[in-house]
Amino acid sequence: MSDLEERCAAAGLKMTGQRKVILKVLGEASDHPSVEDVYDRAKDMDSSISIATVYRTLGLLDELDLVTRHEFQEGYSRYEVNADHHHHLIDLETGKVIEFQNDELEKLKIKIARDLGYELVDHRFELYGKKLGKKK
Amino acid sequence: MSDLEERCAAAGLKMTGQRKVILKVLGEASDHPSVEDVYDRAKDMDSSISIATVYRTLGLLDELDLVTRHEFQEGYSRYEVNADHHHHLIDLETGKVIEFQNDELEKLKIKIARDLGYELVDHRFELYGKKLGKKK
DNA sequence: GTAGCTGCAAACTCTTTGCAACTCT
DNA sequence: AGAGTTGCAAAGAGTTTGCAGCTAC
Numbered sequence: 009m010s011d012l013e014e015r016c017a018a019a020g021l022k023m024t025g026q027r028k029v030i031l032k033v034l035g036e037a038s039d040h041p042s043v044e045d046v047y048d049r050a051k052d053m054d055s056s057i058s059i060a061t062v063y064r065t066l067g068l069l070d071e072l073d074l075v076t077r078h079e080f081q082e083g084y085s086r087y088e089v090n091a092d093h094h095h096h097l098i099d100l101e102t103g104k105v106i107e108f109q110n111d112e113l114e115k116l117k118i119k120i121a122r123d124l125g126y127e128l129v130d131h132r133f134e135l136y137g138k139k140l141g142k143k144k
Numbered sequence: 145m146s147d148l149e150e151r152c153a154a155a156g157l158k159m160t161g162q163r164k165v166i167l168k169v170l171g172e173a174s175d176h177p178s179v180e181d182v183y184d185r186a187k188d189m190d191s192s193i194s195i196a197t198v199y200r201t202l203g204l205l206d207e208l209d210l211v212t213r214h215e216f217q218e219g220y221s222r223y224e225v226n227a228d229h230h231h232h233l234i235d236l237e238t239g240k241v242i243e244f245q246n247d248e249l250e251k252l253k254i255k256i257a258r259d260l261g262y263e264l265v266d267h268r269f270e271l272y273g274k275k276l277g278k279k280k
Numbered sequence: 281g282t283a284g285c286t287g288c289a290a291a292c293t294c295t296t297t298g299c300a301a302c303t304c305t
Numbered sequence: 306a307g308a309g310t311t312g313c314a315a316a317g318a319g320t321t322t323g324c325a326g327c328t329a330c
Contacts, residue, residue, distance in 0.1 A: 022284060022329050043319085058287045063320065079217070081268070084319060097260055110256055113249075117271060120246055124233055126273035132217070133269050135253060137262035158304050158309060179294085194312045199295065220294060285328075292321070302311070 010035055012074060012089070019072050029053045030065045034075065040086040040096075040105045080105075080134060097135040146171050148210060148225070155208050165189045166201045170211065176222040176232075176241045216241075216270060233271040 012031045017023055033041075033049045041049070047062045066087055069075040078086045080098055086105075095113070097106040113133065121128040148167045153159055169177075169185045177185070183198045202223050205211040211223045216234055222241075231249070233242040249269065257264040 024285060024329070026286070056287080060288075060321080061286060064285085064322095067321090079215075081215070081266075097257060097262060099262070100265055106260055106262075108256060108260060110252070113252060113256070116246070116249060116252065120244060120249070121233060121271050121273050122276070124242060124244060124273075125276050126233060126235070126242075126271070127276050128271060128273045129236055130217075130272040131270060132272075134267060135257050135262070135264060136266040136268075137257050137264045140258070140261050140263050156309095160304065160310060162311070192312085196296080196313075197311060200297095200310085203296090281330100282328100283330095286326085288324095290321105290323085293319090294317100296315105296317070298315085299313090300311100302309105303307105304309080305307100 015074055016069075016072070021068065025054065026050075026057050026061050027065055029057060030062060034069075034087070034089050037089065040078065040088045042084055042086050044084075046087065081136065095133045095135070097137060099139065100136050101138050151210055152205075152208070157204065161190065162186075162193050162197050163201055165193060166198060170205075170223070170225050173225065176214065176224045178220055178222050180220075182223065217272070231269045231271070233273060235275065236272050237274050 094107045230243045
């Protein structure tokens with residue numbers, strides 16, 4: 009049983025065939041798949057899966073904090089399996105998502121919020137750019 | 145003629161009654177109104193205005209960089225009349241949007257992108273929090 | 281057995297758009 | 306006059322949901 013499956017079962021979720029497939033897709037994903045992406049990959053393993061189930065499952069996993077939902081400036085959601093805390097740089101030319109971490113930034117965001125009289129609950133930090141040094 | 149009106153006319157936009165109303169609403173807004181907000185306020189001055197016109201006008205103004213469109217984690221867009229560069233802290237309890245600036249952050253974001261091999265084109269930095277020191 | 285899960289299709293929200301009529305310039 | 310603009314209603318995209326049947330536990 010995979011780690012994700014175990015954690016779902018522990019949360020009381022029934023391990024249906026569809027869920028196993030979706031969890032497998034997520035476990036194997038090294039990118040930040042959209043709902044459509046997850047759906048397409050899941051269909052390759054079980055063509056009877058419906059996109060409604062994918063939406064519902066991803067929603068549940070997000071609530072359980074097993075995945076994180078992102079809404080970049082694209083008009084739809086992407087998901088990623090939870091790992092260490094990090095931020096994203098989106099390559100505007102390819103759509104590729106690059107992860108990064110930055111301690112200075114972590115400290116700074118908390119300080120900014122506190123200075124404004126707020127306790128930081130959540131945040132969003134995204135960079136959009138294009139690769140340097142490209143020949144035209 | 146207001147500053148916004150002048151800049152629109154300069155860009156070749158016809159100054160229709162509806163546009164004047166929408167520009168007036170924007171000129172008077174000290175917050176970050178949603179399309180719905182702008183629509184409601186505009187209707188108070190001219191009840192014949194349609195929301196399609198509001199959408200179209202805000203879209204045009206965004207292209208002209210006279211306003212900026214934000215998509216916070218709310219599922220709809222908010223607009224703000226362009227001013228100095230700044231970021232936003234969204235009060236999760238009231239929906240209030242607080243603006244802030246931070247030079248350190250500005251330098252940091254450029255550095256992070258460059259270190260990853262990217263030229264920074266755009267970015268998003270938003271904080272979500274709740275007011276400190278509130279009595280329960 | 282039954283609470284929970286699924287597929288399907290319809291519904292929803294926010295936004296965009298085709299069209300015919302209208303209006304600034 | 307004529308290009309640009311408008312209101313309306315329909316269409317779009319992404320997402321959610323009601324329902325009847327199915328399934329894991």
